[in-house]
Amino acid sequence: MKIVVCVKQVPDTEAEKRLLPDTLTVDRESSNPVLNEMDEFAIEEALKLTEAHGGEVVVLTMGPDGADAAVRKALSMGAHSGILLSDPALAGSDAVATSYAIAQALGTTEYDLVILGSEASDARTSLVPAMLAERLGLPQLTFASKVEIDGTSITVNRLTDYGHDVVQAQLPAVVSVVEKINEPRYPSFKGIMAAKKKPVAALDVAAAGIDAALVGQAAAATTVVDAAQRPPRSAGVKVTDEGDGGVKLAEFLSAQKFI
Amino acid sequence: MDHRLSEEYEALRATVEEFAHDVVAPKIGAFYEREEFPYEIVAQMGRMGLFGLPFPEEYGGMGGDYFALCLALEELARVDSSVAITLEAGVSLGAMPIHRFGTEEQKQQWLPKLCSGEMLGAFGLTEPGGGSDAGATRTTAVLAGDEWVINGTKCFITNSGTDITGLITVTAVTGSKPDGRKEISSIIVPAGTPGLTVAPKYSKVGWNASDTRELSFVDVRVPAANLLGERGRGYANFLRTLDEGRIAIAALSTGLSQGCVDESVKYAHDRQAFGHPIGANQAIQFKLADMRLRAHTSRLAYYDAASRMLTGEPFKAEAAMAKLYCSEAAVTNAREATQIHGGYGFMNEFPVARMWRDSKILEIGEGTSEVQRMLIARDMGLPEA
Numbered sequence: 006m007k008i009v010v011c012v013k014q015v016p017d018t019e020a021e022k023r024l025l026p027d028t029l030t031v032d033r034e035s036s037n038p039v040l041n042e043m044d045e046f047a048i049e050e051a052l053k054l055t056e057a058h059g060g061e062v063v064v065l066t067m068g069p070d071g072a073d074a075a076v077r078k079a080l081s082m083g084a085h086s087g088i089l090l091s092d093p094a095l096a097g098s099d100a101v102a103t104s105y106a107i108a109q110a111l112g113t114t115e116y117d118l119v120i121l122g123s124e125a126s127d128a129r130t131s132l133v134p135a136m137l138a139e140r141l142g143l144p145q146l147t148f149a150s151k152v153e154i155d156g157t158s159i160t161v162n163r164l165t166d167y168g169h170d171v172v173q174a175q176l177p178a179v180v181s182v183v184e185k186i187n188e189p190r191y192p193s194f195k196g197i198m199a200a201k202k203k204p205v206a207a208l209d210v211a212a213a214g215i216d217a218a219l220v221g222q223a224a225a226a227t228t229v230v231d232a233a234q235r236p237p238r239s240a241g242v243k244v245t246d247e248g249d250g251g252v253k254l255a256e257f258l259s260a261q262k263f264i
Numbered sequence: 265m266d267h268r269l270s271e272e273y274e275a276l277r278a279t280v281e282e283f284a285h286d287v288v289a290p291k292i293g294a295f296y297e298r299e300e301f302p303y304e305i306v307a308q309m310g311r312m313g314l315f316g317l318p319f320p321e322e323y324g325g326m327g328g329d330y331f332a333l334c335l336a337l338e339e340l341a342r343v344d345s346s347v348a349i350t351l352e353a354g355v356s357l358g359a360m361p362i363h364r365f366g367t368e369e370q371k372q373q374w375l376p377k378l379c380s381g382e383m384l385g386a387f388g389l390t391e392p393g394g395g396s397d398a399g400a401t402r403t404t405a406v407l408a409g410d411e412w413v414i415n416g417t418k419c420f421i422t423n424s425g426t427d428i429t430g431l432i433t434v435t436a437v438t439g440s441k442p443d444g445r446k447e448i449s450s451i452i453v454p455a456g457t458p459g460l461t462v463a464p465k466y467s468k469v470g471w472n473a474s475d476t477r478e479l480s481f482v483d484v485r486v487p488a489a490n491l492l493g494e495r496g497r498g499y500a501n502f503l504r505t506l507d508e509g510r511i512a513i514a515a516l517s518t519g520l521s522q523g524c525v526d527e528s529v530k531y532a533h534d535r536q537a538f539g540h541p542i543g544a545n546q547a548i549q550f551k552l553a554d555m556r557l558r559a560h561t562s563r564l565a566y567y568d569a570a571s572r573m574l575t576g577e578p579f580k581a582e583a584a585m586a587k588l589y590c591s592e593a594a595v596t597n598a599r600e601a602t603q604i605h606g607g608y609g610f611m612n613e614f615p616v617a618r619m620w621r622d623s624k625i626l627e628i629g630e631g632t633s634e635v636q637r638m639l640i641a642r643d644m645g646l647p648e649a
């Protein structure tokens with residue numbers, strides 16, 4: 006079985022993020038780039054599946070040249086090879102364009118399963134997995150908290166507000182995973198050393214067969230017109246318990262429409 | 265001449281940093297307070313391959329080197345010393361003597377489980393009668409047929425009483441040399457061997473989530489084949505073990521020093537007094553500058569000792585200097601960090617309080633500061649009394 010895991014490099018989740026005042030795009034220079042945390046769960050799931058069923062794991066990322074660090078991290082966790090899709094023409098791509106570009110890049114390889122994170126921690130649209138499945142014409146099994154493969158059929162628990170649905174499809178398919186699904190391994194030193202020798206294919210727009218007019222900032226369906234700082238947190242309400250603390254709490258919660 | 269980390273060392277360092285921050289930091293305080301050994305954290309360190317770092321892949325190791333181990337120790341100790349010393353003792357005292365002096369059979373038998381962290385090894389040298397004067401060992405081992413019969417007491421032995429302790433290598437007097445001096449050998453004693461009694465945990469000032477025990481040996485019988493290294497080479501062998509271990513303790517001390525800097529810089533930003541953050545006072549800034557200087561110098565000292573060791577050069581004096589400098593710097597940094605934290609620095613729930621309690625042992629374990637000074641002086645060929 007061959008599994009492609011799509012990973013995104015994002016600004017450090019713990020760092021304060023800001024927009025560049027002139028372009029209104031995320032300031033990616035001011036914080037450390039890291040592998041999107043949710044994507045570590047996608048990699049772990051792919052590794053577990055190939056450990057159980059045999060096969061190989063390919064990691065694919067679309068991003069600037071430095072994004073190969075995200076690929077290396079996935080390789081040091083145990084993925085077998087990587088694809089780095091990078092081209093100045095892709096800069097500023099929105100979710101629609103990102104899904105198109107990834108779909109085209111996937112055309113350069115064979116696979117039985119594509120696994121993604123269910124959300125990137127920077128833009129957080131959660132759109133890419135569903136759009137990608139649609140573009141590839143494959144079944145989409147999103148928000149998976151459990152994945153099982155039996156021959157050519159795949160079954161996932163799809164996380165919902167009320168619990169989970171059990172969803173089944175035939176391979177090949179596109180899956181996005183949630184953090185509940187597993188506990189990602191830390192790369193071992195052996196893995197780190199081995200990652201150096203694993204192949205990473207570089208693709209540009211031409212090699213992936215991407216129409217440059219359909220990607221990049223110019224092609225984005227929406228534009229950010231204005232952005233403002235989030236207002237600072239207000240001080241909150243202090244309730245002094247003079248025997249009626251419970252009632253006051255209830256009144257507060259009810260005024261906020263929590264109860 | 266370049267002492268900056270290669271890409272692989274840096275990737276390892278960053279991985280352990282992430283693990284220490286995400287897994288160790290949030291959990292360790294509670295274990296420390298309960299004086300409980302953190303089995304699950306140690307198991308995770310095992311799965312990451314930390315216990316196998318300097319060992320070849322054929323024995324289940326990671327194919328790295330001793331410096332890789334030092335980097336991991338530094339990053340762990342930045343957050344907590346109990347888990348760091350568990351790793352340090354497990355690898356450099358528990359597994360390393362077997363790797364370095366063991367027979368092929370002994371390596372096959374013990375290393376894979378030690379490398380995976382499923383099993384911990386311990387090294388028992390210190391006795392109630394003395395640690396610095398290791399030649400004064402009183403524990404005896406007598407060869408009776410095809411078995412060693414061991415009698416004696418060892419004290420302060422790290423990793424010797426956990427549920428996953430697999431073996432304790434002990435030094436024992438096995439006879440006398442032609443010149444009348446004691447013949448000291450090392451012998452592997454599997455945990456649970458009849459006659460070996462593990463005392464309850466000590467009540468310690470620091471390292472409270474690490475396991476330290478007194479061990480008594482009463483007619484403990486192990487196969488003759490459990491002799492580790494040549495008979496009579498025990499003394500020389502553990503000196504080598506301790507030389508290496510000193511670099512590891514230096515790395516661990518550097519981590520503690522750096523952890524004090526990390527915590528104190530944060531606190532100096534947050535804590536307000538007299539209408540501004542305390543970090544705006546030059547008195548605090550200078551403290552922090554000196555603390556950073558100590559952490560930086562410590563790092564250079566242990567990098568240097570480790571690099572000499574890896575290239576096969578003599579490193580005894582450099583290891584002693586690194587151990588001495590780094591441990592004393594750690595004690596100073598911990599004291600200053602506590603001072604910067606004011607009253608909160610005296611509260612156990614603050615990491616710097618734990619670091620303060622954990623720092624003092626660094627000047628004592630694996631050779632006291634006095635012993636290090638003796639070694640450094642001896643290396644200069646000074647006249648003897």
Ligand SMILES: Cc1cc2nc3c(=O)[nH]c(=O)nc-3n(C[C@H](O)[C@H](O)[C@H](O)COP(=O)(O)OP(=O)(O)OC[C@H]3O[C@@H](n4cnc5c(N)ncnc54)[C@H](O)[C@@H]3O)c2cc1C
Pocket residue numbers: 011012013014024029030031041043044047065066067068097098099100101103107120121122123124125126127128129130131132133134225226227228229
């Ligand atoms: C300030 C800001 C401005 C933006 N401006 C625009 C705009 O003008 N117009 C617009 O339409 N959109 C805009 N976006 C959205 C942005 O372009 C999206 O980040 C991008 O399209 C991917 O969507 P996502 O990060 O939300 O991914 P999600 O859909 O949340 O990611 C889910 C999963 O998809 C995979 N994935 C996502 N991206 C990649 C990748 N590059 N390579 C490989 N796998 C990937 C990963 O597995 C990830 O876990 C903006 C976002 C921000 C924060």
Ligand SMILES: Cc1cc2nc3c(=O)[nH]c(=O)nc-3n(C[C@H](O)[C@H](O)[C@H](O)COP(=O)(O)OP(=O)(O)OC[C@H]3O[C@@H](n4cnc5c(N)ncnc54)[C@H](O)[C@@H]3O)c2cc1C
Pocket residue numbers: 353357386387388389390391393394395396397419420421422423468471476625628629630631632633634635
């Ligand atoms: C938490 C903990 C964990 C430990 N783990 C282990 C372990 O895993 N294995 C192990 O074998 N040991 C272990 N030890 C023991 C440790 O290595 C010894 O405590 C240390 O070597 C000092 O020995 P001692 O306590 O007998 O002190 P002593 O040797 O009695 O020394 C007392 C004081 O006298 C000084 N002194 C001694 N001789 C001289 C001299 N010639 N000149 C000047 N000053 C001198 C010393 O520097 C020290 O200040 C551990 C100890 C602790 C507290």
